[in-house]
Structures are given as structure tokens and as C-alpha cells.
Amino acid sequence: MKILRFFFTLCVLTFFNHPEITAQYTLKGTVRNDAGEKLTAALIYLDNTNFAAVSDEHGRYEIQNIPAGNYLIKISYVGYRTLLQSVTINGNTALDFVLDGTVCNLENIEIRASRVQSGQPFTHKNLAKEDIRKENLGVDMPYLLQWTPSITVTSDAGNGIGYTGMRIRGTDQTRINVTINGVPLNDAESQDVFWVDLPDLGSSVQSVQIQRGVGPSANGPGAFGGTVGIQTHQTHINPYAEAEAAAGSFDARKFRLSLGTGLINDRFSIDGRFSRVTSDGYMDRASADLTSWYLSGARVTEKYSLRLNVFSGKEITYQAWHGVPEARLREVWRSFRPITSIMWVHYTKIRKIGSICSIVTDVTIIICTPTRWTIIPRHMHSCITAGSYPVN
Numbered sequence: 001m002k003i004l005r006f007f008f009t010l011c012v013l014t015f016f017n018h019p020e021i022t023a024q025y026t027l028k029g030t031v032r033n034d035a036g037e038k039l040t041a042a043l044i045y046l047d048n049t050n051f052a053a054v055s056d057e058h059g060r061y062e063i064q065n066i067p068a069g070n071y072l073i074k075i076s077y078v079g080y081r082t083l084l085q086s087v088t089i090n091g092n093t094a095l096d097f098v099l100d101g102t103v104c105n106l107e108n109i110e111i112r113a114s115r116v117q118s119g120q121p122f123t124h125k126n127l128a129k130e131d132i133r134k135e136n137l138g139v140d141m142p143y144l145l146q147w148t149p150s151i152t153v154t155s156d157a158g159n160g161i162g163y164t165g166m167r168i169r170g171t172d173q174t175r176i177n178v179t180i181n182g183v184p185l186n187d188a189e190s191q192d193v194f195w196v197d198l199p200d201l202g203s204s205v206q207s208v209q210i211q212r213g214v215g216p217s218a219n220g221p222g223a224f225g226g227t228v229g230i231q232t233h234q235t236h237i238n239p240y241a242e243a244e245a246a247a248g249s250f251d252a253r254k255f256r257l258s259l260g261t262g263l264i265n266d267r268f269s270i271d272g273r274f275s276r277v278t279s280d281g282y283m284d285r286a287s288a289d290l291t292s293w294y295l296s297g298a299r300v301t302e303k304y305s306l307r308l309n310v311f312s313g314k315e316i317t318y319q320a321w322h323g324v325p326e327a328r329l330r331e332v333w334r335s336f337r338p339i340t341s342i343m344w345v346h347y348t349k350i351r352k353i354g355s356i357c358s359i360v361t362d363v364t365i366i367i368c369t370p371t372r373w374t375i376i377p378r379h380m381h382s383c384i385t386a387g388s389y390p391v392n
Helices: 002-016 109-114 129-135 326-335 337-350 370-375
Strands: 024-033 043-046 052-054 060-067 069-076 083-089 097-099 123-128 151-155 164-168 176-180 205-212 226-232 240-248 252-260 268-279 288-300 305-317 355-359 381-383
Touching: 024 083, 043 060, 052 060, 083 097, 123 129, 129 205, 164 176
Parallel strands: 024 097, 176 226
Antiparallel strands: 024 060, 043 052, 043 069, 069 083, 123 205, 151 164, 205 226, 240 252, 252 268, 268 288, 288 305, 355 381
């Protein structure tokens, strides 16, 4: 009896140890992005099982002791779309995977601190890069935001290029907190925002959040009317080059060139942009010649990112605002000569910011500062020297 029991047990063990019944196989391969770069620490696992692996520094993975069968394999990595793929395991298998990359979410901590999150009691509107791109044909930032609720915009030239401004719920820009990556953009003295100094800023913007009404303002002036938080471009995974040209009414023209290296050695990236916007303006004497550039460098690791943004602009605009009529200036000069003399001394001798000037047009600018010379052509000025009070 014992011999029969031993023989039966031996047969059962032999049957269940047959290769077709208990075979276990290995699945291995590499994980890369669509640019061919190796992805470290990607998660590879078989759905509804305990079999999983993490790719090493060379993008390689290996899952061992997998029984034969059909499985659904999932590959995920931060900043990439999760890949799902069916696989049949009936032997040792080698599979390589390519993940589609998306822009990494590398918001600065200042942006998180000043931005309203979902569920907080603040009325706000978020604009993504795609929303801004639809309207970005060379106009200044206020005109890119004009279709959001409670915003009204103004333009000296009448077509959104040059000196522009905006109001939120009727409150002017001196009471609107404007930041770029958490850094205040409002002028420290007047609290105003001069968008003309940063033409084509919208081409370097990743997202904008507009908070209407009184809101948080950790940096810059008080946000009594609202808050506009601008966030510039984030890291691009792949190299890119873009050229854009546009033309419109009133001889409005825009040219933009953008370049980026993508991630270099999975650590560094450099992005740059150059833009030029010109226009004759809708109003008479409202021309504008605007240039700007943007340069950004970043170092990215698994635990942190460090980014340096540098951008600037230059504007040459004509006289699109109303000056003082020459007849009115003559009348004031004759009636209040002591006052105008004091004014002349104040601006030319004490503060030393300019001189009283006459322009060969139907209007006259009273104070002519050095920067004003870059706005109005030199040949149109006839500055008055000390003692030459009449305006001719």
C-alpha cells in the first residue's frame, strides 16, 4: 500500500512539473521617449498581477518568473502618457517601449503661492497656452485677455499695438497686481504696468490666471481690482524651432523666431525667442516699432528644477496721445508767465529731467525727457533754451 501511495505521489509531482504546466518566463527590454532618449525610473507592470519592474539608468527593465499567458502591460512615467499594450507570454520575451512626451509641470513655488486653486473662494479664470495662441497676432497682453469676463482694454493707437492698458471691474492697472513667475511687473513708483516695454510677451507665456476682485497679493501692489498671474514657458522635452510671420490692418506686422534645445543629457534646456512688431496704428501719429527677446535656461533633476529667465524689449512709438494745443500754450504762457517760469526751473534746473519743447505739429509737449527723444523723431523738436520763453 505504501508503495502504491509513493508511486501516485511521484506521478502527480511529475505531471505538475512538466514544462508546459509550470513554465516561468522573463520579460525584458528598454523604455525610451519619442526622441530616443532613455527613461530612468519608468514603472512597468502587468495589470492585475504582482509582476512589476522599474527601469534603470540605461532605461532597461526585467520582470522574471512570469507564467505563460495573456497580459495587459502598463508603462508609466512622470510627464509622459501611460502606455497600455497587450502581450502574450509563452517564452522569454523582449519588448521595447516608446512613450509620448508632454511638457513637464515645473511651476515655480511662487506661482503656486499666488495662484488660486480649485475650490478656493476667489472668482478667477485660467487661460492655457492654446487659448492665448488663438489671439496672439502681435497685440499686447491686455488685448489677449480682453475676452475674459470683467476686463476692458484701451489702446493709444487704437489697434492694441503700442501703449495699451486694461481695467478689471472698472479698476485701473495701478490697483491690479501683475506678476510674471511670481515677480511683480508693476512699476515701483506709479504702480502702473507698461505692457509696451514687453511686446509679444504672449509668445513666451505658458498660462495666465486672472483673479477678479480683491485677492491674494504676496508680491507687488495690493490686488484691490484683481490679480493677473503670468507663467512663462516650461521645459520642452524635444528640440524645436518655430518661425511666425503675420500681417494685418494699418500696416501691422509681426515676426517671431523661437528656438529650443529640448532636454540635453536629461538635465539641461535652453529656450530663446526674438520678436518684432510694427504698426502705423489706427489713429494719426500712432506708429509703433517694437522689438523684444526672451532667453530661458533650466537645470532639471529628479528632485528639483532651477530656471533662469531673462527678457527685455525696446519700443519706439509716435505721439498717439493728445498734447497741449499751441494756441492754448501761448495763452497760458502770457497769462501765467511767473508760474511757467517756475515750472521751467523746476524741470530743467532742479530735477534735471528735461526741457520745455515745441513740436512742429498742431500740438505741443511741455516736458521733453531724454527717453521722449526716442519716442518722437528728433527732427520734429525745437527745444527752447533758458530765457527763450515764447513758443514759436
